[in-house]
Amino acid sequence: MIGVLVSGTGTNLQALLDARLPVVAVASNKRNAPALARAGDIATASFELADYEDRVARDTAMAEWLHAQGSRLVVLAGYMHLLTSAFLDRFPDAVVNVHPSLLPNFPGARAVEEQLAAGVSESGATVHLVDTGVDSGPILAQERVPVLAHDTAESLHARIKEIEHALLPRVVGELCAR
Ligand code: GRF
Numbered sequence: 679m680i681g682v683l684v685s686g687t688g689t690n691l692q693a694l695l696d697a698r699l700p701v702v703a704v705a706s707n708k709r710n711a712p713a714l715a716r717a718g719d720i721a722t723a724s725f726e727l728a729d730y731e732d733r734v735a736r737d738t739a740m741a742e743w744l745h746a747q748g749s750r751l752v753v754l755a756g757y758m759h760l761l762t763s764a765f766l767d768r769f770p771d772a773v774v775n776v777h778p779s780l781l782p783n784f785p786g787a788r789a790v791e792e793q794l795a796a797g798v799s800e801s802g803a804t805v806h807l808v809d810t811g812v813d814s815g816p817i818l819a820q821e822r823v824p825v826l827a828h829d830t831a832e833s834l835h836a837r838i839k840e841i842e843h844a845l846l847p848r849v850v851g852e853l854c855a856r
Pocket residue numbers: 685686687688689690691713755756757776777778839842
């Protein structure tokens with residue numbers, strides 16, 4: 679059973695739901711994240727850093743809540759904070775992230791803009807296991823997309839997201855079947 683972490687618009691959460699994967703809980707670091715509205719009847723909760731003493735306290739509470747909902751695999755679907763080992767140790771080798779570049783190239787929150795600025799001809803999406811670093815855990819799957827001459831950050835990100843919406847549910851489905 680899957681717990682999903684979101685911060686933003688939640689199109690990757692939507693792709694997991696559309697694939698009928700067993701999502702049992704959706705948590706966010708932002709109370710007003712638009713992604714939370716996609717959860718429908720699924721349990722949701724927000725864990726804003728400002729409400730806790732520190733990141734370890736927040737991550738511990740978030741991990742406990744997800745675990746209590748039945749989550750055994752956690753998917754970061756546009757979750758924009760680093761996770762501490764207080765969270766990761768609760769779900770050993772079972773936290774995955776989707777990132778809009780061909781990692782290990784262009785980690786971080788501005789990956790799409792940085793790829794355009796660097797003038798790369800090819801981009802892509804990566805699904806990887808999460809560790810305490812920035813987009814640095816072992817890679818599970820990647821797919822490539824071309825960068826076109828007149829791409830903006832918006833048009834390139836939209837092309838990458840199309841790939842993410844197929845790649846992420848496929849890899850998560852495979853992990854569920856382990
Ligand atoms: C995706 O591009 C994902 O790779 C990155 O954040 C974006 C989230 O988009 N980590 P959405 O919220 O799923 O629409």
